[in-house]
Amino acid sequence: MVGWPETDNGAWLPLAGVRVLDFTWMIAGPLGMRLLSNYGAVVLKVESYNRVDRIRETGPHPNGAWSFNEDGSFNDVNLGKRSILLNVNTAEGRDLAVRLAAVSDVVAANFTGDRMDRWNLGYDDLVRVRPDLIFLNMPVFHGQGERARWGGIGTHVNALAGINAISGFAGDPPFGLGPLYPDFSGNPFHATAAVLAALINRDRGAGAQLIELSQYESTVSVLGPALLQQSATGAGPARTGNHSDRACPHNVYPCAGVDRWCAISVDRDTQFAALAVVLGQPGWSTDHRFATDAARRAHEDELDQLIAVQTAEWQRDDLAARLQAAGVAAAPVNDLADLLHDPWYRAEYFAEIPGPEGCVFTTHAEPVRPNGHKHPVTRAPLMGEHTDSVLRSLLGLSREEINHLYTCGALG
Amino acid sequence: MTGGSPPLAGFRVLDCTDELGVYATRLLAGMGADVVRVEPATGDPMRTFPPLTAPAGDGAPVSLYYEHFNAGKRAVTLDRDEPGARARSLALVATCHALVESGDPDALFSRWLGEEQLLGTNPALTLVTVTPFGRQGPYAGDAGGDLVIAARAGLLWLSGRPDGPPYRPGGEQTAHMASLMAANAALLGIFQAQRTGRGARVDVPACFAATLATLQTANANYYTWHGRLPVRRGMGPAFARHIYPAADGWVALTALPGQWDNLVRLLRAHDAAADLGDERYQDANLRIAEAEHINDVLAAFTSHHPKAYLFEAAQRAGVASAPVNTPADVLADPFLRERGFFRTLQHPVLARDLDYAGPAARFSGRESGPHAPAPVRGADDAAIWAEVSGAVAELG
Numbered sequence: 022m023v024g025w026p027e028t029d030n031g032a033w034l035p036l037a038g039v040r041v042l043d044f045t046w047m048i049a050g051p052l053g054m055r056l057l058s059n060y061g062a063v064v065l066k067v068e069s070y071n072r073v074d075r076i077r078e079t080g081p082h083p084n085g086a087w088s089f090n091e092d093g094s095f096n097d098v099n100l101g102k103r104s105i106l107l108n109v110n111t112a113e114g115r116d117l118a119v120r121l122a123a124v125s126d127v128v129a130a131n132f133t134g135d136r137m138d139r140w141n142l143g144y145d146d147l148v149r150v151r152p153d154l155i156f157l158n159m160p161v162f163h164g165q166g167e168r169a170r171w172g173g174i175g176t177h178v179n180a181l182a183g184i185n186a187i188s189g190f191a192g193d194p195p196f197g198l199g200p201l202y203p204d205f206s207g208n209p210f211h212a213t214a215a216v217l218a219a220l221i222n223r224d225r226g227a228g229a230q231l232i233e234l235s236q237y238e239s240t241v242s243v244l245g246p247a248l249l250q251q252s253a254t255g256a257g258p259a260r261t262g263n264h265s266d267r268a269c270p271h272n273v274y275p276c277a278g279v280d281r282w283c284a285i286s287v288d289r290d291t292q293f294a295a296l297a298v299v300l301g302q303p304g305w306s307t308d309h310r311f312a313t314d315a316a317r318r319a320h321e322d323e324l325d326q327l328i329a330v331q332t333a334e335w336q337r338d339d340l341a342a343r344l345q346a347a348g349v350a351a352a353p354v355n356d357l358a359d360l361l362h363d364p365w366y367r368a369e370y371f372a373e374i375p376g377p378e379g380c381v382f383t384t385h386a387e388p389v390r391p392n393g394h395k396h397p398v399t400r401a402p403l404m405g406e407h408t409d410s411v412l413r414s415l416l417g418l419s420r421e422e423i424n425h426l427y428t429c430g431a432l433g
Numbered sequence: 434m435t436g437g438s439p440p441l442a443g444f445r446v447l448d449c450t451d452e453l454g455v456y457a458t459r460l461l462a463g464m465g466a467d468v469v470r471v472e473p474a475t476g477d478p479m480r481t482f483p484p485l486t487a488p489a490g491d492g493a494p495v496s497l498y499y500e501h502f503n504a505g506k507r508a509v510t511l512d513r514d515e516p517g518a519r520a521r522s523l524a525l526v527a528t529c530h531a532l533v534e535s536g537d538p539d540a541l542f543s544r545w546l547g548e549e550q551l552l553g554t555n556p557a558l559t560l561v562t563v564t565p566f567g568r569q570g571p572y573a574g575d576a577g578g579d580l581v582i583a584a585r586a587g588l589l590w591l592s593g594r595p596d597g598p599p600y601r602p603g604g605e606q607t608a609h610m611a612s613l614m615a616a617n618a619a620l621l622g623i624f625q626a627q628r629t630g631r632g633a634r635v636d637v638p639a640c641f642a643a644t645l646a647t648l649q650t651a652n653a654n655y656y657t658w659h660g661r662l663p664v665r666r667g668m669g670p671a672f673a674r675h676i677y678p679a680a681d682g683w684v685a686l687t688a689l690p691g692q693w694d695n696l697v698r699l700l701r702a703h704d705a706a707a708d709l710g711d712e713r714y715q716d717a718n719l720r721i722a723e724a725e726h727i728n729d730v731l732a733a734f735t736s737h738h739p740k741a742y743l744f745e746a747a748q749r750a751g752v753a754s755a756p757v758n759t760p761a762d763v764l765a766d767p768f769l770r771e772r773g774f775f776r777t778l779q780h781p782v783l784a785r786d787l788d789y790a791g792p793a794a795r796f797s798g799r800e801s802g803p804h805a806p807a808p809v810r811g812a813d814d815a816a817i818w819a820e821v822s823g824a825v826a827e828l829g
Contacts (some may be wrong), residue, residue: 093654198590257760
């Protein structure tokens with residue numbers, strides 16, 4: 022019997038033995054390093070009370086007095102990591118960072134462009150102590166000059182890269198997206214793909230590698246066809262709401278209840294006929310306005326309105342199920358509660374983890390499923406939880422030396 | 434800074450994806466992998482996807498969708514019904530480090546060839562399968578597509594006005610999320626195989642990948658701890674509004690924590706601060722209470738200046754900002770031009786230069802990004818089958 026290697030407890034740890042010294046904060050960097058952590062790397066998250074990772078504060082927090090150690094968003098993006106306190110503004114703290122880099126495979130940062138260099142912790146500084154280092158730098162902007170120090174958050178990267186310009190309805194301002202999408206998409210996962218490619222190449226002798234990821238560029242990268250269209254035709258796409266150039270009808274339609282919607286996508290005549298039957302309007306498929314894709318497109322707004330009148334009678338989930346059974350792509354427009362009440366999502370996507378101070382985290386686990394199984398995850402670290410153990414085990418420091426480092430402010 | 438070979442040079446990836454996984458292999462090709470895209474004898478359906486552009490004179494229109502997502506790949510024609518197709522396919526798989534496939538679970542390449550045959554042929558192979566809703570589970574048989582996946586995943590819910598319908602992110606982002614996860618899965622498997630000789634079998638349900646993009650906005654604990662649901666917020670609540678009108682469009686402008694004094698300085702330099710320099714605005718709670726007024730002052734300022742000017746002036750003053758760029762703005766951005774982000778390549782059918790996006794990340798000292806346009810149908814067949822002919826003979 023041949024088969025792919027089975028794994029213990031569903032865990033797949035291909036990165037076992039890889040160590041990451043992780044200076045990233047907020048979301049885009051940490052979420053990427055989370056992927057490395059979940060698949061076996063030891064990720065040492067460098068933290069300081071001088072500059073607490075704001076995601077420890079932004080919430081949600083459980084009821085009662087909140088602490089840095091129980092924040093739902095922080096937990097989600099830092100699963101399985103180890104936290105060490107290190108004030109790199111002190112000489113001793115910077116020295117420890119260098120010594121930790123010397124025993125790490127990867128160093129990662131997502132500050133404004135030259136921040137690590139200004140601490141003398143840039144690629145050129147650290148490759149001297151770790152000759153095969155993979156160094157990931159992922160600011161919003163890259164390059165020389167003043168832009169290297171400019172910054173922003175996901176909202177700004179959305180706007181900059183063009184996501185706002187091609188999302189939403191033509192009559193509205195370009196609001197952009199509810200989620201700070203770049204922080205969860207191109208930025209973390211282009212970064213990890215690059216780190217993994219560099220690690221693969223290093224294993225065959227390629228040596229050190231500096232990876233420069235500009236969040237602007239990596240977000241533009243997920244809008245490729247729009248840019249090639251602009252380049253080839255001189256006109257890029259505009260905002261078309263939920264309409265599509267490959268399917269019609271293609272929209273969300275109101276259903277029974279308040280703010281309940283069903284998404285429906287039809288890309289051929291047989292599907293349109295099935296939709297018409299399910300909605301009790303079989304005559305639509307022979308109506309000259311709707312009989313062909315071209316005709317439906319020419320009357321799309323009219324068709325949307327007619328469909329909406331019919332869907333308003335339906336329970337959203339019933340309609341989606343009936344349409345799928347009839348061969349039409351459809352799904353409820355789920356909100357968070359819908360997902361949390363869906364048994365499949367609950368069992369196969371979300372994970373529940375006891376928090377360190379009594380709460381229960383419900384966390385987004387990994388979409389990457391080894392052998393088709395859910396990958397187990399563990400909670401994010403307490404602030405500085407692993408400082409002492411890391412300094413003892415990795416750098417061989419004594420209790421007295423560690424005490425001194427606390428006293429002089431290097432570990433705070 | 435360039436010249437060295439890209440990091441994945443020498444690794445081969447078989448590409449059996451539809452639109453759901455096609456960006457995964459595009460990304461791997463940009464990092465130097467030899468990506469071989471399997472094309473049915475009837476032609477790759479993606480070659481007809483809009484947007485289309487016609488070549489000068491006669492000739493079928495070119496799909497810019499296909500062109501973008503397949504830049505830097507090779508294609509090989511494979512007719513599954515032809516005698517010997519299975520043996521030839523296995524011979525091809527024997528030369529690959531990873532196979533990335535996507536689509537309806539019943540139509541997958543691995544379903545046709547058999548997972549055991551794939552692994553028997555190549556124990557170091559990593560097989561990555563992207564499906565809309567998983568290979569098993571209650572929705573495994575459902576038809577997908579970007580809108581429907583975004584709906585089920587909870588991603589669609591979050592964008593739009595509170596009193597209007599939700600809308601999906603532009604640019605088919607569920608496919609990009611799924612592809613990003615799939616590319617990482619393939620690389621994790623290749624990393625393992627290089628160390629242990631054994632590959633991996635990895636699934637990526639696209640709906641789960643899309644849900645990951647809601648992680649903070651729809652953090653599960655808002656609901657499990659407080660019964661709160663994230664809602665669509667349009668331009669955001671008054672105290673966290675994020676875009677303002679510019680003279681020529683829109684600009685994103687936000688005084689992040691610690692940047693209020695910088696914002697006041699920026700406004701004063703343009704004689705537009707009104708009363709915002711008053712001491713009382715040092716109180717963050719007061720700024721929330723006075724959000725509507727602050728927004729009015731800001732909008733009065735921004736609407737007098739072009740978005741590019743506002744972006745630069747705000748950043749220089751230490752205030753986070755960005756222009757709301759159109760695709761035309763992005764393509765023309767001198768910053769991206771100077772960085773060489775776009776790769777200008779001559780299109781073989783259109784016979785003119787196009788600007789291709791990429792690379793998403795740079796490997797200092799090494800080439801990366803699309804190095805060639807998308808493959809012309811059939812052009813690589815002879816070369817690819819010649820490369821695997823030894824393996825075909827061996828498999829008999």
